[in-house]
Amino acid sequence: MNNAQSLKEKVVKGSVIVLVMTLLGSFFAYLIRILYSRTLTIEDYGLFYAVLAMFGIATAYIDLGFGYSMVYLLPKYLKVKDYAKAWNIFIHGLVIPAIMSVVVATILAISAPFLAKNYFKIAGSENLIYIFCIYIVTSTVLNTLSQIYTGLQKPKYYSSITVSKWLLIFVFSQLFFLFKFSNVIYYAIAWALAHIATTIIFLYLLYLHHPFLTGNKIILEGKTLKLIWVFAFPALIESVMYSFVILTDTFFLTLFRGVREVGIYNIIYPIASISMMLLNPLNGLILPLVSHLMEGEKDKLTYLVEKVLEITPFIGVYFALFIVMFPSSVVGLIFGSKWLGLVEFPLTIIALGVIGLLMSIILGTILIGTGRIRERLKIFAFVGIFHVIFNAIFIWKMGVLGVAITNSLVGLSLSILFARIIRGIIPFEA
Numbered sequence: 001m002n003n004a005q006s007l008k009e010k011v012v013k014g015s016v017i018v019l020v021m022t023l024l025g026s027f028f029a030y031l032i033r034i035l036y037s038r039t040l041t042i043e044d045y046g047l048f049y050a051v052l053a054m055f056g057i058a059t060a061y062i063d064l065g066f067g068y069s070m071v072y073l074l075p076k077y078l079k080v081k082d083y084a085k086a087w088n089i090f091i092h093g094l095v096i097p098a099i100m101s102v103v104v105a106t107i108l109a110i111s112a113p114f115l116a117k118n119y120f121k122i123a124g125s126e127n128l129i130y131i132f133c134i135y136i137v138t139s140t141v142l143n144t145l146s147q148i149y150t151g152l153q154k155p156k157y158y159s160s161i162t163v164s165k166w167l168l169i170f171v172f173s174q175l176f177f178l179f180k181f182s183n184v185i186y187y188a189i190a191w192a193l194a195h196i197a198t199t200i201i202f203l204y205l206l207y208l209h210h211p212f213l214t215g216n217k218i219i220l221e222g223k224t225l226k227l228i229w230v231f232a233f234p235a236l237i238e239s240v241m242y243s244f245v246i247l248t249d250t251f252f253l254t255l256f257r258g259v260r261e262v263g264i265y266n267i268i269y270p271i272a273s274i275s276m277m278l279l280n281p282l283n284g285l286i287l288p289l290v291s292h293l294m295e296g297e298k299d300k301l302t303y304l305v306e307k308v309l310e311i312t313p314f315i316g317v318y319f320a321l322f323i324v325m326f327p328s329s330v331v332g333l334i335f336g337s338k339w340l341g342l343v344e345f346p347l348t349i350i351a352l353g354v355i356g357l358l359m360s361i362i363l364g365t366i367l368i369g370t371g372r373i374r375e376r377l378k379i380f381a382f383v384g385i386f387h388v389i390f391n392a393i394f395i396w397k398m399g400v401l402g403v404a405i406t407n408s409l410v411g412l413s414l415s416i417l418f419a420r421i422i423r424g425i426i427p428f429e430a
Helices: 003-039 042-062 066-079 083-120 125-151 155-178 184-209 222-246 248-256 259-272 274-293 298-325 327-335 344-369 373-398 400-425
Strands: none
Touching: 003 042, 003 155, 003 259, 003 274, 003 327, 042 083, 042 125, 042 184, 042 222, 042 248, 042 259, 066 083, 066 125, 066 222, 083 125, 083 222, 083 248, 125 155, 125 184, 155 184, 248 259, 248 373, 248 400, 259 274, 259 298, 259 327, 259 344, 259 400, 274 298, 274 344, 298 327, 298 344, 327 344, 344 373, 344 400, 373 400
């Protein structure tokens, strides 16, 4: 077996593992939402995801792009068996984000009474913030562990982290529900406990199965930090742009419309984005294939792109039309009857808009595979700025419906811009 064939088999095998694990993790994530939507009031459900979204925005910046640097640098040092350098790359990638997470958690904990009164506008919501401060620290460590397993090229491990996390959240939440502790506080505790447990498990596995790494001396030095930062900065900028495009929805809904509409949004989006959930793992298959075929196999690459662009819209349209035709049935079956009458119209709008978002994700992945990372970042920056402006205006005026409209426009804009760049690299028939 030649090296090229061996590499292809390794990529395909690893991608299939990630695909299966991601789908399994998404299944447990949906079960969690179903449990919460059926056992919490609309306001409490919205409050939970409003607080979680605030911490999600913070998490996007805490990493500082170090995760990307680890994934990029670790394989290089592992290949030449410089395990001491690889270990210290990991330590720097762990310590700095961990310190940042503690700083951010402290700031949020101090600000909790103010945020509860003036942002969430729900008495007692500061207690939820305190609990999620534990979550954000452990989540940061867990993300770093995922990055080192990615750098070690251990798909079973890094994909298992996601599955384990969601499974444990569901198990702890279900236990609290069975013992009559089904409220936002205990569900937040379930998230904190699940992240603590998952972190401990995978730290132990790292020390158990990778002594060639963990047995090295820890050396914190400015030279290593500078090396990591060189590769981290572009990833940090992309995280900022990503947060502008993806994470501002709940922020503006909470600020302008209140947690009730956050609850409604967190019902319609999970339903509308089912096709994205199912196809998202395919990015892990497409990215290495595009990168590989760029090296002298443009005909095969053109064929791949054309097939992807044939199948993806079909699947997106199929799911969207099903939701548009039966919105009440879908919502009632999955999340319960109390949401009926609140979500149907914005659900139909965002279901159609998700087609564009789905295409933009696939096209963005193809663009990365061609090496046009800088162009992709510029597009994200351009669209992200306009998204924030229009999102704020539309949400202020129309609430959840405004989110549906802006997300639809963003998906369409990204798809058109990505496709134009790709067509200049890969001649394909749309």
